[in-house]
Amino acid sequence: MTRTLPLAASAAALLVFGFAPLALSPYWLSLLTIIFFYVCVGQAWNLMMGYTGILSLGNSLFLGLGGYVTAVLASRYGVVPWIGLPLGALVGAAMGVVIAWLGFRFSVRGVYFALLTIAFAEFFRLLFDNWDYVGGAGGVFLPSLGPDESILLHLRGSGLLFYYAFLVLAAAVTAISALLVNGRHGFFWRAIREDEEAARALGVRARSMKILVVAISGAMTAVAGGLFGLMNGSLFPDSMLGMGMSIEIIIAPIIGGLGTLVGPIVGAFFVVPVTEIANDVGQHVGIFGLNTFVYGVMVFLVIVFLPEGIWPRLRRLATRRQRPDETDGGSDA
Amino acid sequence: MTTKHEWDISRRRLLQAAGAAALSAPFIGRPVWAQGKPVKIGVILPTSGVLAAPGQASLRGVELGAKLLSEKAGMPVEFVYADTESVPENGRVAAERLIQDGCTLLIGAWDTGATISAAQAAEQAKVPILVNIASAPQITEQGFTQLFRNFPPATTLVYNAVARIKDLFAHTGVQPKTAVLLHVNDTFGKGVTGGINALWDKLDVPIEIVDQISYDLRARDLSVEVAKAKATGADLLMPVTRVNDAILIVREMVRQNYNPMGIIGPGSPGPYEKAFTDATGKYGDQYMVSVPWYDPTRDLTKQTIASFNKEYPNERFELNVGFSYEAVEIAVDALSRAQSGEPAAIHDALKTTDLKDHVMYGGPIVFNEKGQNPNIGGVMLQNQDSEPLVIGPQEIAVAEPIFPMTPFQDR
Numbered sequence: 023m024t025r026t027l028p029l030a031a032s033a034a035a036l037l038v039f040g041f042a043p044l045a046l047s048p049y050w051l052s053l054l055t056i057i058f059f060y061v062c063v064g065q066a067w068n069l070m071m072g073y074t075g076i077l078s079l080g081n082s083l084f085l086g087l088g089g090y091v092t093a094v095l096a097s098r099y100g101v102v103p104w105i106g107l108p109l110g111a112l113v114g115a116a117m118g119v120v121i122a123w124l125g126f127r128f129s130v131r132g133v134y135f136a137l138l139t140i141a142f143a144e145f146f147r148l149l150f151d152n153w154d155y156v157g158g159a160g161g162v163f164l165p166s167l168g169p170d171e172s173i174l175l176h177l178r179g180s181g182l183l184f185y186y187a188f189l190v191l192a193a194a195v196t197a198i199s200a201l202l203v204n205g206r207h208g209f210f211w212r213a214i215r216e217d218e219e220a221a222r223a224l225g226v227r228a229r230s231m232k233i234l235v236v237a238i239s240g241a242m243t244a245v246a247g248g249l250f251g252l253m254n255g256s257l258f259p260d261s262m263l264g265m266g267m268s269i270e271i272i273i274a275p276i277i278g279g280l281g282t283l284v285g286p287i288v289g290a291f292f293v294v295p296v297t298e299i300a301n302d303v304g305q306h307v308g309i310f311g312l313n314t315f316v317y318g319v320m321v322f323l324v325i326v327f328l329p330e331g332i333w334p335r336l337r338r339l340a341t342r343r344q345r346p347d348e349t350d351g352g353s354d355a
Numbered sequence: 356m357t358t359k360h361e362w363d364i365s366r367r368r369l370l371q372a373a374g375a376a377a378l379s380a381p382f383i384g385r386p387v388w389a390q391g392k393p394v395k396i397g398v399i400l401p402t403s404g405v406l407a408a409p410g411q412a413s414l415r416g417v418e419l420g421a422k423l424l425s426e427k428a429g430m431p432v433e434f435v436y437a438d439t440e441s442v443p444e445n446g447r448v449a450a451e452r453l454i455q456d457g458c459t460l461l462i463g464a465w466d467t468g469a470t471i472s473a474a475q476a477a478e479q480a481k482v483p484i485l486v487n488i489a490s491a492p493q494i495t496e497q498g499f500t501q502l503f504r505n506f507p508p509a510t511t512l513v514y515n516a517v518a519r520i521k522d523l524f525a526h527t528g529v530q531p532k533t534a535v536l537l538h539v540n541d542t543f544g545k546g547v548t549g550g551i552n553a554l555w556d557k558l559d560v561p562i563e564i565v566d567q568i569s570y571d572l573r574a575r576d577l578s579v580e581v582a583k584a585k586a587t588g589a590d591l592l593m594p595v596t597r598v599n600d601a602i603l604i605v606r607e608m609v610r611q612n613y614n615p616m617g618i619i620g621p622g623s624p625g626p627y628e629k630a631f632t633d634a635t636g637k638y639g640d641q642y643m644v645s646v647p648w649y650d651p652t653r654d655l656t657k658q659t660i661a662s663f664n665k666e667y668p669n670e671r672f673e674l675n676v677g678f679s680y681e682a683v684e685i686a687v688d689a690l691s692r693a694q695s696g697e698p699a700a701i702h703d704a705l706k707t708t709d710l711k712d713h714v715m716y717g718g719p720i721v722f723n724e725k726g727q728n729p730n731i732g733g734v735m736l737q738n739q740d741s742e743p744l745v746i747g748p749q750e751i752a753v754a755e756p757i758f759p760m761t762p763f764q765d766r
Contacts, residue, residue: 048480049455052448151540151571159572160545163471163493166478180479181451254444255497256471258542261443298448304403305436313403313438 064286080139088244114244279331397453399463404441420683443468513550515733531590
């Protein structure tokens with residue numbers, strides 16, 4: 023029962039979202055696409071922070087690397103994204119290994135590891151800003167497809183294409199995360215999160231496990247970055263590798279509920295519409311910056327009144343109404 | 356078996372139906388605007404975030420255009436606004452929201468990233484997008500069929516700028532020998548610098564660029580860069596800036612007592628903005644920039660600026676305002692010829708645009724096969740008494756250039 027319910031719910035959600043384009047306008051599909059994007063990058067970050075307790079404030083680095091690898095290969099050499107995206111994932115994973123090995127080899131933890139990730143992201147932002155091969159600060163532009171070129175092969179084109187691409191990616195990232203966190207790795211990661219020394223004492227190879235989770239997170243984020251770049255048609259170091267993107271990546275899982283699989287999904291479904299509503303309100307009222315203020319207030323309210331995140335509170339309310347000893351178990355460890 | 360009675364009923368019904376059809380005929384198949392609903396024009400601009408200042412200036416241009424020009428469309432027009440928050444990726448969502456709102460023509464989105472992003476949504480929906488400001492050459496090279504741009508690409512911007520620089524020295528009779536290029540390292544700065552490097556020798560400018568110094572857009576201190584520029588001993592300083600860094604540069608030049616023969620920003624925004632002249636005062640005077648600008652000699656421009664000053668007494672009618680206003684001029688002109696709110700009809704009308712009387716300096720507004728208006732002119736501006744005045748070309752100049760510039764300590 024505890025395993026079939028989440029599976030059934032996931033299948034139902036996929037079915038609903040699979041047919042949603044029949045009923046929704048491009049604008050709503052576009053919003054859902056952005057939501058799925060934040061689900062992807064949020065899940066990836068959640069594996070590190072939520073399950074393993076590794077704080078990264080520089081995940082935009084993986085996003086940017088994945089985006090640039092895919093876009094530069096496509097625009098300069100005509101390499102199709104079906105090759106570019108996996109290569110981007112490899113680069114993201116390799117960068118994750120480098121950062122994690124450097125950090126954990128020298129016992130850089132907590133906020134110091136976060137600073138290390140920021141330093142790496144900023145280094146690459148500045149590097150890309152001044153590296154003409156990747157367009158420098160001027161950015162990379164992807165030409166639109168010719169009439170004879172295949173949309174599916176080049177992964178360029180309509181919003182509908184990216185809607186399904188991000189839906190599939192979000193589902194895949196969530197499924198992989200579920201498999202990992204409910205398997206041996208997940209138990210090791212949680213053990214490290216709770217008490218690394220104790221986990222080591224019990225035989226957990228903490229450093230390897232931590233390097234592994236950063237690499238997986240890097241690869242997932244890089245694939246999302248590749249698709250994100252293809253969707254936007256242009257990439258700039260500041261928007262792909264900047265601190266602003268790193269912060270945006272972490273907001274949804276924090277608000278939705280860290281250390282849960284549903285948290286990043288709930289968070290993304292909360293944050294993106296709130297941003298959009300706030301923007302709309304600001305625009306209609308005609309007060310510049312009101313959107314940021316409205317957004318800030320709503321996020322603040324969630325943090326104050328639901329400090330553990332939206333999903334854990336919802337889950338607790340739901341389980342209280344069932345049996346006091348019943349939990350949703352399994353998939354949402 | 357048909358009876359008279361039955362025939363009478365059918366005939367009555369037929370007559371009723373015909374009557375109803377006659378009454379409703381004016382509404383069947385007529386465009387939205389003919390049913391009393393206005394044609395919606397979506398405007399995408401960065402009105403918050405790091406690009407808020409030029410985004411809001413552009414918004415003022417559109418709002419003024421909406422107020423002064425809407426009637427010329429010959430049909431009710433409504434403007435709907437969307438803010439990208441200066442995030443390039445927001446262009447697409449903003450465009451899709453506006454299209455869903457019923458907008459059949461888009462204007463925007465100021466910066467290159469947001470414009471490309473929005474153009475993709477417009478391309479998919481087959482809704483034309485009129486680019487008011489965004490200079491990356493790639494915008495019209497991406498193969499978009501729905502995109503029209505009434506702003507020069509960086510290459511044209513530089514081409515016009517170099518022509519004006521040559522004019523200036525021919526007019527004043529003073530010929531500098533060397534120059535140092537100091538540029539912001541963003542999409543725009545890179546584009547202009549690349550253009551200068553490509554065109555400088557080709558256009559046979561008799562000035563050697565002795566050094567090129569770049570800096571980050573977010574730099575809060577440019578003392579090192581200005582000191583390096585000063586150390587070159589070049590006759591001219593050529594900064595490619597935004598407004599805040601232009602202010603930093605002037606302040607640093609005053610502090611370091613750096614007095615080249617002149618400061619000329621080739622194709623550079625910033626020094627003509629009110630924020631610059633307010634912040635630098637007399638030290639911002641004699642700073643020159645060569646940019647696309649309004650034609651101060653046209654009656655239409657004078658009237659438009661008078662209306663702007665009445666509407667926004669504390670603001671300045673400058674490049675962002677002008678090109679955004681002109682986007683409304685183009686949109687209204689297209690609607691008046693299309694007499695339809697349908698995107699395809701507006702697109703067709705835009706393709707045949709030939710607008711001779713408009714506010715910005717240049718030839719008639721037309722769009723080539725890539726959607727680019729090739730007839731945008733460039734002027735040389737010089738700040739005099741805290742006002743940017745046209746000093747070239749001579750046909751529209753309203754002031755004489757002051758060159759070489761007065762040393763800062765003598766002002």
